[in-house]
Amino acid sequence: MLQVARISGVALLMLAVPLTASAALGGDAASVQADQQQLHGTLRLAVRGGERFVVHELQAPSGTVIRQYAAPNGIVFGVAWEGPSMPDLRQVLGGYFQQYVDAAKSRRARGPLVIQQPGLVMRSGGHMRAFHGQAYDPRMLPEGVGPEEIR
Amino acid sequence: MKSVHCPPLLLTLGILLSTAGCGGGGGSSASNNPPVVTPAQNVQTIVVDSGPANTTNLVFTNVTICAPGNGANCQTIDHILIDTGSSGLRVMSSVLAPSLSLHQQADLNGFPIVECAQFVDGFAWGPVKLADVRIAGEQANSVPIQIIGDPGFSSVPNACSSTGPAENTVQTFGANGILGVGVFLQDCGPACASSSIYGLYYSCPASGCQPAIVGIAQQVQNPVAMFATDNNGVVLALPSVPPAGSATVTGSMIFGIGTQTNNLLGGATVFTVDPNTGYLTTLYNNRTYFDSFIDSGSTVIFFPNGNTPVCTGPGGGLYCPSSTQNFSATIQGIDRASAPVSFSVANADSLFNANPGFAAFSNLAAPNSDAFSFAWGLPFFYGRTVYTAFEGQTTTGPYIAF
Numbered sequence: 001m002l003q004v005a006r007i008s009g010v011a012l013l014m015l016a017v018p019l020t021a022s023a024a025l026g027g028d029a030a031s032v033q034a035d036q037q038q039l040h041g042t043l044r045l046a047v048r049g050g051e052r053f054v055v056h057e058l059q060a061p062s063g064t065v066i067r068q069y070a071a072p073n074g075i076v077f078g079v080a081w082e083g084p085s086m087p088d089l090r091q092v093l094g095g096y097f098q099q100y101v102d103a104a105k106s107r108r109a110r111g112p113l114v115i116q117q118p119g120l121v122m123r124s125g126g127h128m129r130a131f132h133g134q135a136y137d138p139r140m141l142p143e144g145v146g147p148e149e150i151r
Numbered sequence: 152m153k154s155v156h157c158p159p160l161l162l163t164l165g166i167l168l169s170t171a172g173c174g175g176g177g178g179s180s181a182s183n184n185p186p187v188v189t190p191a192q193n194v195q196t197i198v199v200d201s202g203p204a205n206t207t208n209l210v211f212t213n214v215t216i217c218a219p220g221n222g223a224n225c226q227t228i229d230h231i232l233i234d235t236g237s238s239g240l241r242v243m244s245s246v247l248a249p250s251l252s253l254h255q256q257a258d259l260n261g262f263p264i265v266e267c268a269q270f271v272d273g274f275a276w277g278p279v280k281l282a283d284v285r286i287a288g289e290q291a292n293s294v295p296i297q298i299i300g301d302p303g304f305s306s307v308p309n310a311c312s313s314t315g316p317a318e319n320t321v322q323t324f325g326a327n328g329i330l331g332v333g334v335f336l337q338d339c340g341p342a343c344a345s346s347s348i349y350g351l352y353y354s355c356p357a358s359g360c361q362p363a364i365v366g367i368a369q370q371v372q373n374p375v376a377m378f379a380t381d382n383n384g385v386v387l388a389l390p391s392v393p394p395a396g397s398a399t400v401t402g403s404m405i406f407g408i409g410t411q412t413n414n415l416l417g418g419a420t421v422f423t424v425d426p427n428t429g430y431l432t433t434l435y436n437n438r439t440y441f442d443s444f445i446d447s448g449s450t451v452i453f454f455p456n457g458n459t460p461v462c463t464g465p466g467g468g469l470y471c472p473s474s475t476q477n478f479s480a481t482i483q484g485i486d487r488a489s490a491p492v493s494f495s496v497a498n499a500d501s502l503f504n505a506n507p508g509f510a511a512f513s514n515l516a517a518p519n520s521d522a523f524s525f526a527w528g529l530p531f532f533y534g535r536t537v538y539t540a541f542e543g544q545t546t547t548g549p550y551i552a553f
Contacts (some may be wrong), residue, residue, distance in 0.1 A: 030298065062348045078421070084342055085351060086269045090313035101316045104272050107468050110325055111236070111449025112526050113272045114468065114518045124271045124315075125453065125524045127236035127444055129335055130428035131271060132521050148522045 002031035024094025025079050025135055029056060044055055052142055053077070060085070064131070066092060067148050071142045078136035078150035085131050087097070096120050121147065155334070160245040164468045165305070165503045183534070191413055192288030193381040193406040199389070199511040199529070202230050204325045207503075207510050208450040212404060214240065214330060215285040218252040219293045224387025225285070226251045230327045233387065233404060235539045236429075237331035238338045239371035240284060241268060241275060241297040245320065248458035253280035256295055256369055262356045264365055265304050266297050267311035267340065269350065273318040275299045276298040276307045278355075284374040286330075289406055291377035295369055299324065308360050310349035330374070332385045334542055337370040338459035344370075376541050381407025383544035386414050387447060391534030393473070395496070396502055396509040400533070406553075408538050419538060419552040422484030424450030426542060426549060430447045433487070433525035435480035443482070445537065445551050449528030451515040452494060454480070459496070461518065465507075473498070480525065484550065494530065 056068040056102055064083025068076045083085045090097045103115040112125035122135040134150050141147070188381050198210045210233045210284040217225035256279040268275040277299040284291045292550040300319035307317070318324040331338065343352050347362035352370070354363035376382050389402035389457075405414045424431045424444075433443040435454065451469060456478075462471035475497045495515040513533045519525060531537070540548035 017486075060348075061346050062342055062351070080309075082337075085348060086271075086314040088310055088313045088314060088350065090309075096480065097313075105274075105323070109270065109450040110232075110270075110445060110466065110530055111451070112453045112517075112519070112524070114280045114453075116518075123519070124519055125519070125521045125526060126271055126442065127429060127446055127448075128238060128269065128331065128333065128338055129340065130430060130442075131269070131445075132442055132524065133271075134521065151522060 001082050024067075025076055025096050026137060026140070027094055028033060029054070029068065029076050040135070052145055060087065061146050067151070068092075069136075071140070075140060077136065077140035077145075078147075080132075080134040080151045082132045082151075084131070086131050093122075096122075096135065102108065160543065164315075189413070191411065193407075193411055194413065195287040195404045196508065197233060197387065197389070197404045198399060198401050199247040199397075201508070202325065203327055204289040204322050206325045206450070208466065208512060208515065209325055209510075210387070210402075210447055210529060210532070211326065212286070214242075214328065216240075216253070216296070217252070217283040217285065219254055219283050221252070222283075223251070224252055227326050229273045232326035232329040232448060234331050234446070235333050235385075235387070235537075236331050236446035236448045237268075237270070237329065238333050238335045238373045239268075239297065240282075240294065240328065240374050241277075241371070242300050242328035243321050243324065243326075244277060244298050244301040247298070249286065252295075253282050253298070255280050256553060258354045258363055258365070260354070260356070262354045263304070264363065264369065265353045266338075266371060267308070267314070267350050267361060268297055268299075268371070269314055270318065273315040273323070274311055275318050275520070276304070276311055277301045277319070278304050279369070279371055286374075286379075286404075287406065289375075289378040289381060291374040294374045294377055295371050295373075297371050297376075304355060306360070308350075309528060310362070311353075314350055332373055332375050332539060334424055334539060334551075335373070336376050337367055337372040337544055338538040339365070339370050340367065363385045363420070373541065375399045375406055376544060378406060381410045381411065381414070384538055384548070385553060386410035386536060386538050387532055388536045389532050389534070392511045392513040394514060395498065396506055398506075398509050400511040408540055413551035416538065416552055419536065420488055420490050421480060421486075421540075421547060421550050421552045422488050422490075423547065423550045424484040425485055429549065429550065432483040433480050433527075434483055435478075435525060440519075440523040442521055442522050443484075443526065444530065445527040445531060447529055447532055447537075449526055451517050451528045452496075452530050453517050453519045453524065453528065454478075455519050456496065456516065463499070463510050464500035465503040466515075469499035469515055470496050471500050472496060472497045475514065482527070490553075492527075492531070
């Protein structure tokens with residue numbers, strides 16, 4: 001089901017807990033505790049997509065919201081961000097960060113960035129004070145989940 | 152599509168000698184052609200050329216910076232990128248004369264303020280210093296600007312380098328500096344004045360940099376908004392570019408909107424932008440793209456184009472259709488004012504291979520960065536006069552008009 005509403009339409013369960021779990025793209029959402037200080041944010045847990053995935057939503061002090069999409073097996077298959085500052089992409093992308101840096105360096109354009117590689121699709125757009133983006137590993141997308149749902 | 156190939160305008164001692172009758176032929180459906188602009192206090196020549204880093208579709212100008220209050224200690228720097236998608240002046244440390252004496256900005260404890268400027272494709276790190284800024288006949292005094300790649304602050308905090316690749320050199324940045332003349336007055340705004348945010352502003356004692364709260368007035372900000380006059384916006388006027396491209400394109404940057412006879416809105420339509428994001432809306436192919444923006448600092452148009460192949464040659468990442476495609480979309484302001492915009496997309500590999508020395512192309516595009524984003528980069532500006540009205544300076548701004 002393609003959810004066209006932007007942020008609304010997401011059932012948010014606000015949890016009054018400090019950030020205790022976050023996981024990079026490709027990591028295990030359930031097991032990662034070590035990252036809790038890295039993003040300096042507060043954790044909200046959003047559930048949507050039926051039983052297809054769980055969204056961990058973090059809000060950084062800048063106001064930027066980072067969403068991590070975890071499959072039922074706990075693996076984070078996609079991430080998305082939106083807000084006034086760029087997220088800590090080394091943390092958010094995990095092992096995919098260097099792939100992003102290398103691709104960004106190699107192009108001959110300034111402005112929004114689109115990377116489409118077999119193991120990484122990433123988009124980074126917007127402008128100063130209003131950024132947005134998404135990244136996912138197409139090999140990890142759960143059955144029935146479309147890339148446009150990662151946002 | 153009618154195309155007029157304009158001879159380059161002559162630049163002599165900073166004075167624009169306009170070529171009569173050649174103001175651009177209008178890009179596709181655009182009806183308002185760039186005016187012939189005569190020399191004036193508020194007019195600065197701008198140029199699209201291959202710049203210091205062999206780039207395409209970057210528009211540059213000269214900016215003079217001086218030690219605050221010392222008109223005898225100045226330097227004019229060429230190839231400063233004009234960017235309506237960011238705010239503030241940033242200059243590469245490597246192009247500054249050692250004799251130019253700028254004042255380091257300090258926090259309440261006297262420690263240097265250093266910034267991590269974030270872009271969608273990388274970051275720029277360096278100290279914030281005060282300078283008097285002169286462009287055309289306008290001047291802004293004691294402007295906080297960023298010096299990028301200053302060897303005095305070579306250690307980049309992890310939270311900064313974690314936002315992307317470094318753009319701390321002329322080659323990686325693509326310019327000798329950047330003049331951010333977007334709708335926002337500062338590069339961060341209230342958020343950085345109320346809390347210390349990782350990856351933006353830092354206080355840097357010798358023991359190491361820490362995220363810092365930096366007041367609005369100390370943040371890097373749009374120098375045009377600090378001019379004594381003509382400070383409520385900026386107008387970019389560029390001629391149209393023929394389908395094969397141009398080696399260079401010359402146009403004008405006019406300061407102020409409605410402040411002089413040469414910057415009146417005239418028949419231009421005003422499109423208000425979201426005051427928090429600077430975004431407006433694009434309607435295209437029966438979909439609504441809420442996160443759209445008009446940005447002279449983006450090199451192409453970023454939009455979804457179905458299964459159009461992406462180039463594998465020198466145009467890598469851009470669209471490479473087998474033949475030129477024509478499109479129409481509608482730009483819509485937050486206030487619902489709207490106007491149709493036509494554009495073409497050609498095969499970037501073919502264009503670059505046919506004329507490897509050309510710097511200006513009106514028909515380059517690439518996939519969009521978000522399912523809700525349609526980014527109008529520099530090709531949109533060719534054959535148009537585009538007004539960017541700053542926040543807080545006009546009763547109806549911030550807005551874009553064309």
